[in-house]
Amino acid sequence: MAEKILMKGNEAIGEAAVVAGCRHYFGYPITPQSELIEYMAKRLPQVDGVFLQAESEVSAINMVYGAAGAGARVMTSSSSPGFSLKQEGISYIAGAELPCVLVNVQRGGPGLGSIQPGQADYFQATKGGGHGDYHNIVIAPNSVQELVDMTILSFDLADQYRNPVVLLADGAIGQMMEPVEFREVTAKNIEKPWASTGLHGRSETNVINSLFLKPDECEKHNKHLQEKYAVIEKNEVRYESIHVEDADLVLVAYGITSRIVFSAMEKARKEGMKVGLIRPISLWPFPYKPIEDASAHAKAFLTVEMSAGQMVEDVRLAVGRTKPVYFYGRTGGMIPNSAEIYDQIVTIMQAKGGK
Amino acid sequence: MTEKLFAIPATLKDIPTHYCPGCHHGIIHRLVAEAIQELGVQDKAIGVAPVGCSVLCYDYFNIDMQEAAHGRAPAVATGIKRVHPEAVVFTYQGDGDLASIGCAEIVHAAARSEKITTIFVNNAIYGMTGGQMAPTSLVGQVTTTSPYGRKEDSCGKPIQMSEMLSTLHGPKFIARVAVNNPANMAKAKAAIKKAFEINVKGEGFALVEVLSTCPTNWGMSPVEAVSWLEKNMLPYFPLGIFKSEEVAK
Ligand SMILES: Cc1ncc(C[n+]2csc(CCOP(=O)(O)OP(=O)(O)O)c2C)c(N)n1
Numbered sequence A: 001m002a003e004k005i006l007m008k009g010n011e012a013i014g015e016a017a018v019v020a021g022c023r024h025y026f027g028y029p030i031t032p033q034s035e036l037i038e039y040m041a042k043r044l045p046q047v048d049g050v051f052l053q054a055e056s057e058v059s060a061i062n063m064v065y066g067a068a069g070a071g072a073r074v075m076t077s078s079s080s081p082g083f084s085l086k087q088e089g090i091s092y093i094a095g096a097e098l099p100c101v102l103v104n105v106q107r108g109g110p111g112l113g114s115i116q117p118g119q120a121d122y123f124q125a126t127k128g129g130g131h132g133d134y135h136n137i138v139i140a141p142n143s144v145q146e147l148v149d150m151t152i153l154s155f156d157l158a159d160q161y162r163n164p165v166v167l168l169a170d171g172a173i174g175q176m177m178e179p180v181e182f183r184e185v186t187a188k189n190i191e192k193p194w195a196s197t198g199l200h201g202r203s204e205t206n207v208i209n210s211l212f213l214k215p216d217e218c219e220k221h222n223k224h225l226q227e228k229y230a231v232i233e234k235n236e237v238r239y240e241s242i243h244v245e246d247a248d249l250v251l252v253a254y255g256i257t258s259r260i261v262f263s264a265m266e267k268a269r270k271e272g273m274k275v276g277l278i279r280p281i282s283l284w285p286f287p288y289k290p291i292e293d294a295s296a297h298a299k300a301f302l303t304v305e306m307s308a309g310q311m312v313e314d315v316r317l318a319v320g321r322t323k324p325v326y327f328y329g330r331t332g333g334m335i336p337n338s339a340e341i342y343d344q345i346v347t348i349m350q351a352k353g354g355k
Numbered sequence B: 001m002t003e004k005l006f007a008i009p010a011t012l013k014d015i016p017t018h019y020c021p022g023c024h025h026g027i028i029h030r031l032v033a034e035a036i037q038e039l040g041v042q043d044k045a046i047g048v049a050p051v052g053c054s055v056l057c058y059d060y061f062n063i064d065m066q067e068a069a070h071g072r073a074p075a076v077a078t079g080i081k082r083v084h085p086e087a088v089v090f091t092y093q094g095d096g097d098l099a100s101i102g103c104a105e106i107v108h109a110a111a112r113s114e115k116i117t118t119i120f121v122n123n124a125i126y127g128m129t130g131g132q133m134a135p136t137s138l139v140g141q142v143t144t145t146s147p148y149g150r151k152e153d154s155c156g157k158p159i160q161m162s163e164m165l166s167t168l169h170g171p172k173f174i175a176r177v178a179v180n181n182p183a184n185m186a187k188a189k190a191a192i193k194k195a196f197e198i199n200v201k202g203e204g205f206a207l208v209e210v211l212s213t214c215p216t217n218w219g220m221s222p223v224e225a226v227s228w229l230e231k232n233m234l235p236y237f238p239l240g241i242f243k244s245e246e247v248a249k
């Protein structure tokens, strides 16, 4: 077993990428993810990797396109305003089916917003963000250890499905220091016979492309993408479920918010309230089924986010109209505290006749 | 017609292109393909196609290719080159692609002296989208988005990319050529080959701007288009070598 070291979230993502075999990084500075780009600037040259500070996020994502298309394990990272600039490139990457890992250390929005933690890029990450019918795989860790494990997982998922994976973090986990352990990983050596590497004796050219001038061919490509997404939806749903079996009220939260919600839940449990927590880890594919299953016995749901209410729409989709789905959110970089959330729990439990 | 007189190089697929009669894109493809063929680097060449009339050049070159988003070819090429430093990476871009939407990408690739070759086809118009004004359209030039002619007071003068990029320290070779007659075609060929030689030697960034016709969107016959180019483009976009290590020495 590897020994535990104290690391800042953003830096842990960088080291995990190196452990996963990523040797190419292209990015542009922005708070609160700058420790990550700085870590890569220092670390990649030590392992014969390539670090390049691009002239913009637009260029960075297109460098990722080129490098991924050339067969490399590649990563970029940014925070909300910069991640918006990457959307054009992400759509092309999804269309051309290029594996890569894209980190968004979210901050308050819209616009320039604030530099404090936020979760208001959920729609952008999970529903498309760029143009066209596509999905990123979206993974939302809630600790520095998970940043490590899920960065490594993200590279594997990206290669396995030839799909972009968004690691959706926030300024709080990015900035926090926690002990982490880098478990031994055997970097999966995935063959990429489709990559543009130069012919080297091959007779057919490899072309990385998302253009299909004939609409029937473009539709065929879309059908292929949708079939792939269906497989991902079947195989890659990840979530954590705590005290849900007997819960009258099920809390739903992801990322850093789930930890604050967890402590509010613990307090409520101590007070005798039957409260549980479902924490989506994959935001796409979203864990609709466990939430739907919980709605069979739960009396109500409460979704907590650092947004004005985005993931709550998916929770409502899962629950349907049978049970109320409440929402509590803070925005603009404000982090909800567990006392606020506890108050919400008490109010709902009293209204539902629970203790 | 000129290109049909010679055997097709192995770097070019033997299939008909979609270019309009009298369009210079086909000739320029041919010169690029010949240069790569003559340098014997087909196996390690990787091209990047633009968004513009030459978007389908990935179907014509018998070379591994990537299709970039509009203007982003130099960034895509950078990504490829950093993964395969031994590869001969090049971009092929129009003037809307390179001088307008992709202006930042080309300036920074040039400034970093990215070890790639850029073939920049300047036809003073947006061909693919039906003849709108380009950053290289001439003052007074009538296009579908400058129906009264390009006005200097509201649109400025056309950007002379070769001159502008030559002010940077990065580029090793920058030339502007034309393919309007056999003599210029020979010079164009030499410049393109030179730009690829620099690439093969890993010396740094090289760009060749090729003045080109768009008879369709200029609303002219192929013959009229060549004389319009000679009369209007050549005076404002002078041919020549703007940057070369040899010149500097
Ligand atoms: C982001 C984006 N904006 C606009 C377009 C539409 N568009 C396609 S080609 C083009 C201009 C092409 O002109 P140029 O680069 O000069 O090449 P040409 O067709 O003349 O060879 C434009 C504006 C696009 N495809 N993508």
Ligand code: SF4
Residues within 6 Å of the ligand: B018, B019, B020, B022, B023, B024, B025, B053, B123, B127, B128, B213, B214, B215, B216, B217
């Ligand atoms: S529209 Fe113009 S640039 Fe495009 S193929 Fe036709 S002549 Fe060439």
